[in-house]
Amino acid sequence: MIVEVIGLGFIGFTMSIVMANAGISVIGYDENSGVVCAINDGSYFGCNEMKRYFDSALEAGLMVFTNKPLKANIYIVAVQTPALENGKAEMVYVNNAIESIIDLLSPGNMLIVESTLPLGETERLRALIFNRRPELIGEISIAYCPERISAGDSYESVINNPRIVGECEGDVYEVKRFYELFMRGKIYCTTSAKAEMSKLIENSSRYVQIAYANEISILCERVGLNAWEVISLANTHQSINILNPSIGVGGGCIPIDPLFLMHDYPENSRIIEVSKHIDDKKKNWCIDVITKRVLLFCEKEYRRPVVAFMGLSYKPNVSDMRNSVALSIVDKIRDKDICDLFVVEPNIMDCGIYKLIKIDYAYSIADIIVFLVAHKEFFFSGDNHQVIDFVGVTKRHAI
Numbered sequence: 292m293i294v295e296v297i298g299l300g301f302i303g304f305t306m307s308i309v310m311a312n313a314g315i316s317v318i319g320y321d322e323n324s325g326v327v328c329a330i331n332d333g334s335y336f337g338c339n340e341m342k343r344y345f346d347s348a349l350e351a352g353l354m355v356f357t358n359k360p361l362k363a364n365i366y367i368v369a370v371q372t373p374a375l376e377n378g379k380a381e382m383v384y385v386n387n388a389i390e391s392i393i394d395l396l397s398p399g400n401m402l403i404v405e406s407t408l409p410l411g412e413t414e415r416l417r418a419l420i421f422n423r424r425p426e427l428i429g430e431i432s433i434a435y436c437p438e439r440i441s442a443g444d445s446y447e448s449v450i451n452n453p454r455i456v457g458e459c460e461g462d463v464y465e466v467k468r469f470y471e472l473f474m475r476g477k478i479y480c481t482t483s484a485k486a487e488m489s490k491l492i493e494n495s496s497r498y499v500q501i502a503y504a505n506e507i508s509i510l511c512e513r514v515g516l517n518a519w520e521v522i523s524l525a526n527t528h529q530s531i532n533i534l535n536p537s538i539g540v541g542g543g544c545i546p547i548d549p550l551f552l553m554h555d556y557p558e559n560s561r562i563i564e565v566s567k568h569i570d571d572k573k574k575n576w577c578i579d580v581i582t583k584r585v586l587l588f589c590e591k592e593y594r595r596p597v598v599a600f601m602g603l604s605y606k607p608n609v610s611d612m613r614n615s616v617a618l619s620i621v622d623k624i625r626d627k628d629i630c631d632l633f634v635v636e637p638n639i640m641d642c643g644i645y646k647l648i649k650i651d652y653a654y655s656i657a658d659i660i661v662f663l664v665a666h667k668e669f670f671f672s673g674d675n676h677q678v679i680d681f682v683g684v685t686k687r688h689a690i
C-alpha cells in the first residue's frame with residue numbers, strides 16, 4: 292500500500308512522518324519545489340519536535356518527497372484553505388490538488404480530504420471527480436477527515452486525538468481501518484456533511500469562547516476589577532468554564548474556519564460576527580493600553596522607555612508564528628516609534644526583524660515589561676519596572 296500526501300505543510304508533513312513511522316510507504320507531494328528541496332536536504336521542519344521522528348522515518352526508508360504527483364493507492368489532500376478578504380474559503384488549492392490526481396485514480400483507491408472544507412464541498416469534489424472519471428463511480432472511496440492536530444504536540448496529537456471520518460463515497464469503515472494503522476485515538480464514522488459541520492462548529496466554538504473571555508477582560512478593566520480573579524470566581528460554579536483572557540486569536544485554523552460559516556450563512560452566524568469584532572477590538576485595545584503607558588512614561592521621565600515584549604508566537608509554548616497577534620501588536624508599536632523595543636521569545640532562535648533577548652537581560656534593561664504570551668519560562672520578577680500583563684503571567688497585574 293502506498294499513500295500519497297498532497298501538500299507538505301504543517302499537516303501534510305506531520306502526517307507523512309507519522310504514517311512512515313507506522314510502517315506505511317508514503318509519497319509526499321508538494322507543488323512548491325522549494326518545500327520538497329528543503330525536506331530532502333533536511334532543512335525544513337514544521338517544528339523542531341519533529342526532527343527525531345523525521346530521522347527515524349527516513350531511516351525506515353519509507354518516505355519519498357516529490358514535486359510531481361505520482362500513482363498511489365490512497366491519496367490524502369492536505370493543502371491550505373485560507374479565507375478570502377470577505378471570509379469565503381479559498382478553494383483553489385484544494386481544487387488544483389484534486390485536479391492533479393484525477394487522472395491517476397484507479398478502482399480500489401481511496402481519496403481523503405483533510406484540508407478544512409466549507410459545507411457541501413466534499414460532495415462538490417466528488418462531482419468534480421466523477422464528471423471526469425464516471426467509470427470510477429462505485430469503485431473508489433471518498434471521505435472528508437478534518438485534521439485535529441495540536442501545534443506544539445503535533446506528532447502525538449495526530450496519533451492520539453479522536454478523529455471524525457465523513458463518508459462521501461464508498462466504505463467509511465475501510466477508511467477508518469486505514470486510520471487505525473497509525474492512530475490510537477477513537478475514530479467516529481459519519482457522513483461528510485456532518486464531518487464538515489462538526490469541524491466548523493468545533494473551531495467556531497473556541498473562537499466564540501475566546502472572544503467572550505476577551506470581552507470580559509475589557510469590561511473588567513473599565514470598571515476597575517481584575518478579570519482573572521473574577522473569572523476564577525465565576526468558574527467555581529460546576530457548570531461554568533470561562534477561558535482566561537488573551538490578546539486575541541492566532542494560528543492556522545481558529546481565526547479562519549469560523550469565517551467560512553460567517554460568509555456562507557451570515558444570518559445564522561451572528562455570534563461569530565460579533566466574536567470577530569471583539570477579536571479585532573481586543574488587539575487594538577492592547578495596542579492602546581501599551582501606547583498610553585509608554586506616553587505617560589515619556590511625559591514623566593522625559594525620555595523614551597525601553598519596552599520588552601514577552602512572547603511572539605501565536606499561543607503559549609510553541610514556536611508557531613502563523614497569524615500571531617503578538618507579532619502584529621509589536622509591529623504596530625514599532626510603527627509608532629515611541630519606545631526602544633526588544634522581544635523575548637524562548638521558543639525561536641531568530642525572528643528576522645526583531646532582536647531577541649534573554650529573559651534575565653530583558654528584566655535588567657526594561658522600563659516596561661509587556662506580557663503578550665504566557666510561555667512557561669515567563670515569571671514575574673517584581674523588580675523596578677512597570678508591567679503590562681495581558682495573559683495572566685503575574686495574575687495580580689493582569690488585565
Ligand SMILES: NC(=O)c1ccc[n+]([C@@H]2O[C@H](COP(=O)([O-])OP(=O)(O)OC[C@H]3O[C@@H](n4cnc5c(N)ncnc54)[C@H](O)[C@@H]3O)[C@@H](O)[C@H]2O)c1
Nearest residue numbers: 298300301302321322323370371372387388406407438543
Ligand atoms: N495547521 C493547523 O494547525 C491545522 C489544523 C487543522 C486543520 N488544518 C487544515 O489543514 C489544511 C492544511 O494546513 P497546513 O497548515 O498544513 O497548510 P500549509 O499552508 O502549511 O501547507 C499547505 C501546503 O500545500 C502545498 N500545496 C498547495 N497547493 C498544492 C497543490 N495543488 N499540490 C500540491 N501541493 C500543494 C503548499 O505548497 C504548502 O506547502 C488546511 O485546510 C488547514 O485549514 C490545519
